[in-house]
Amino acid sequence: MRITAAEKHATRRRIVETARELFRTHGFDATTTRDIARAAEIAAGTLFNYFDSKEAVAVTLAAEALHKARTAFGNRPVEGTLEEELFALVAAEMRHLKPMRQFLTPLLEVAFTPLASTKQAAGHEALRIEHLEIVVVIARRHGLAEIPTLSLQAYWALYTGVLAFWTADKSPKQEDTLALLDQSLNMFVAWLRHAAGESAT
Amino acid sequence: MRITAAEKHATRRRIVETARELFRTHGFDATTTRDIARAAEIAAGTLFNYFDSKEAVAVTLAAEALHKARTAFGNRPVEGTLEEELFALVAAEMRHLKPMRQFLTPLLEVAFTPLASTKQAAGHEALRIEHLEIVVVIARRHGLAEIPTLSLQAYWALYTGVLAFWTADKSPKQEDTLALLDQSLNMFVAWLRHAAGESAT
DNA sequence: CCTATTTTATGAGCACGCTCATATATCTCT
């Protein structure tokens, strides 16, 4: 068997879209890889020719959602303070990640942990790097030329911690998470300004 | 079959200690629940009369390690700045958690996520609450009477983020994590002082 | 003591994620 690149791509897409729908309607845990395979009209084992694991499918969904969120954010008119812009960025991401909130925790583990390179960090590292690059760009626009690596790592710790909080947030409209995000970003930005002020002295 | 409370307790201990040893020597993933059961001289199913899951056994190990760490920390002479004391607390915890660093991430998910109450958050919530109580006590000793709930949540986001970083830290003596921890705590304490200063005005 | 009741231990068995030998389809070269 040999199949055109187009067909291969089509199968991959079908797996992703099928999984998206099944995860949404039945949840991540209640959806078996056999369910996905059957609905996508492939054999059970074929799914694993396209993805390393069931989680990898979910990571793809999350990555696509984040990509869309960032694209949408990038086309937005620039306005507001640094805190407000960062808030808008993360809020946009959360809006797009909302359908996968319930199974985000396993993904945080795999894809969001810094330095995560147990097997192949290829696509996973990218998730982190792309986000941090946007943060750096935004900060630069607000007069903070250089952010120390350590501060960026602290930011990432905060960011993942907030997302973890989010996964368990029971408040009606996740307003608790938004409050925490606001607080966290204020803290981070104050720290950045503090550090910048000191180095300028 | 009915067995004295003492025997029950003994069996539970045997499971925990057996698991500790097997996890240490073979790793969490490579140790099956059947391995633990065999080594503890019980049937495969019996393990699940004592623990809800394999992870729950690991959570018990982590909880015990944290308890020891905090006891050791509590008996320590009080000295140093607020930042230094918080650093010492977390560093002590990490020292005791070191043997389970490799399987800490699944535990972060289950036991460290705030508001985590999927099933029974009984022992899990406790892990978080106990830590935060110590933080509050230390802060109070340093003249910060009240820490807003939101700030504590931000602290927890940082704390879990740092632990997540730690699980993947490849630097020889985990010095990267210690640097990140230092930075994070400095940021947090600066924020606390900032808030306290404002409210005093 | 002997029976009824309660509690725990047991291990066969389930469903799952994932693997791998094999079958099958396509491409390449003559």
Next chain:
DNA sequence: AGAGATATATGAGCGTGCTCATAAAATAGG
């Protein structure tokens, strides 16, 4: 067009964490 080489799909099968009907042991009541 035919034969070999190559890439992919397939599904039986494995080991896993965990469940559950049953057996076995201890207690309680008479």
